Amino acid sequence: MAQVSLNNIRKVYPNGVEAVTPSSFHIQDGEFVVLVGPSGCGKSTLLRMIAGLEDITDGTLKIGEREVNDTDPAHRDIAMVFQNYALYPHMTVRKNIAYGLKNRKTPADEIARKVAEASALLNLDEYLDRKPSQLSGGQRQRVAMGRAIVRDPALFLFDEPLSNLDAKLRNQMRIEIKALQRRLGVTSIYVTHDQVEAMTMADRIIVMNAGKIEQIGTPEEVYHRPASTFVASFMGAPPMNLLSAQARDGSVHYGDTVVTGCNGTEGQVTLGIRPEDILPDDNGPLAIHVDIIEELGAHRLLHGSIGDDRLTMHVGKDTPVSTGPVSVSVKPGAASLFHHQTGQRL
């Protein structure tokens, strides 16, 4: 259990590519932080630097009170769960879980006790004497978790641990991991490209793009107050609608229609509206031409166009819908405004 702080951590590969621009953040004791971003955004590199598997080019990394820039991964008091589980194929589940303890010269009776604890916690008791090849994906994932928790580390690192599982199991494991982390209270950093995982599991989300941190915030903040158009379009499925609009005289105009109020901004802006904040309203100021309806059971997605822009809206299952023109209004206060060039939130 420890705090983690990164101070201007930077990674430049020998070929000159800057994979991570100087990044700083602080993780509280027991916090579950999710690093999310598209592939190649540097999130895994950042995690691997924290693990000690990649060298840190610049900056300082502290786990607890200790600066660990040059500490060997084995001595950073961390445990890591890998995407392909990285179980030792020739060892039984028991040996896989115990291997890290054995290398640390833990007494045999203590190893046995800790392995028993971990396997009980993860429902692995009946599989302890099997080899990883005899286990299903979800079970292997649990073994990988077991290997991490027996060590009682100060910090858990997860590198896309659920991406090799099928959708149903992924939902289940998501909840299990979250519950386990709550129970153990170990500080955790979790890397994923799946924004649903990020939203559902995180205490705080760090959104990365092209080696740079775009936003750090709670899932709610990131979703409702995205710091940039990148975050707005990356988080949420379907993503936020982004329309180009004009701000003048204290309000935002889309075409000739006043959509929402604003203060202090003039000129061209990018207007962001979440699909669920667009409401069908017979007297609404905006007219959308709906061309596709996606039926999702609990709700429906209507895809249409407004002027030259594409737009998606989200309606409950009880709302009658049809293709063709629909009048809508925007939920008051729900719109976000971004600079039309930099994409930064205004």
Place this chain on the structure above:
Amino acid sequence: MSDTTPAALAPAATAGTRKRRRIRASDIFDHAVLIAGSALMLIPLLMVFQMATVPDVEVIKTGPTFTIGDQLDDNFNKAMFQASGFSGENTGSRMLLNSFILGIGFAVGKIVIGMMAAYAIVYFRLRFATLAFWVIFTTLLLPLEVRILPSYEVVQKLGMLNTYQGLIIPLIASATATFFFRQYFRSIPEELVEAARIDGAGPVKFFIDILVPLSRTMIAAMFIIMFVYGWNQYLWPTMITTEEDMFTLVRGIKQITQVMEGNRIPEYGRANLLAIIAIIPPVFVVIFFQSWFVKGLMESDK
């Protein structure tokens, strides 16, 4: 095998009706080729065996025949327990032991050296790792025969003539084993190495706890190839061993047929039987390790 079974069962199911599978000309041809091939391999062996059972005089007089003689016991005793040289120490069993020491030492040595070289090349950030690998690889172009004089001189100066070390050590550097282990190690996922690092396994522990057990099929495959290769060494043992108690089988057999002096007839029966004894251990090694061998060379998912 398995794909012919349904075809073979089908006629039996409709027994009574004349639904026999037609024999095609191509089947006959295929089988003829296979039979000819196995005959080519087996007949010399059978001839040698036959000649090991008859008195030596008969071998000279009539050559190979179809009759099995009664000298097998006698020849076996001579082959295994009687010495032919001056010192009386090159009995068949002694030579068999020497061959085993050479074969096993050669195979184990090559595997150990090859694995360690491959480990260094694949897992350590060496400055010239790739270059080092290719230098090792090009030694394939310099077999023992090319460098036999310098090798002999070095061994002689080190005083290793007529010793097992002298027999084995100069031969155990192996580009082939290094190459195979390198390819194999490169197929082991990077994450396994990283997991082991986080689990606190240092380089030696990782090698012994993870890499060696993972490579066991590969090791078995290498063992077969290298054991047979070492067992069949002829030139190097001939150079290095001059004392009869160091002779290996492959080298010793020749010695027996060579002793034609005066009116003595070479001991063909004994030499032939020794030749057969000499092929038995490699055959057993291959049979025993066969399934591992195939796995080691074919299996890719780890």
